Amino acid sequence: MNWKLIVFIPLLFSYCVGVYKTYTLETPAENVAYWNQGTAFQLQTIDSVTVELGYIKRMEHSYVFSITVSNGSEQAVYIDPSILYAHLYKNDSLLMDFVGAINPENKLLELDTRIKQEKARITRNAAFSVLGSVAGLAADFAIKDTEENVDKKEALRSANKTLGAIHAHNISDAEV
């Protein structure tokens, strides 16, 4: 194969694999109320209650917005992120999808479950590691014990041989 192809093909693949698209959200210019640290904020006021919303960034799988609710009215107001929602449109009239905001209470429960699973996994791995160490030590002791037994048996065998020889010698002396 031509050496130019050997160089060119991996370069071509690395270029193609590296190209991926991502998505970002933009505020229509006519809706921008103000900018803060690179974020365009939209602002709406109804009955002295003001809501400011700006798109911050994409994080993991979600789009993150910054929201501020100011209550200039005479009554307390209530905000609940679990009832916030987004409509996704193909154009001004064609609705594609309907999505609720991520409920932080559900997210915290999910994180709690994941942390418990992670802790259980760490404890399980530690227990297996200890068991493994104990089994290893036991095996080492067993091997040493066997080696010592072999040595003892060998010593006993040689002692028996010596005793047998002495005994035989004594018998032969007595016969004489």
Place this chain on the structure above:
Amino acid sequence: MNLYDWVPYWQESVIRKTTIFPGHYHSGDLHFNLNYAPLIKITVPVGEHLFKFTFLMKKMLPYSY
């Protein structure tokens, strides 16, 4: 951020159920899992009112900026 860092983030930095008394304000992050759509309209119900905000979703390719 690791798993343990997400808990204080979701407890403290994300907007949660809150009563806002007169003369006070409350702010925080808000998360949406969104698929691609050219036009996104977010509705924020506060008290008896609905506040609506419009965003445009743009595809970004590397090296396009």
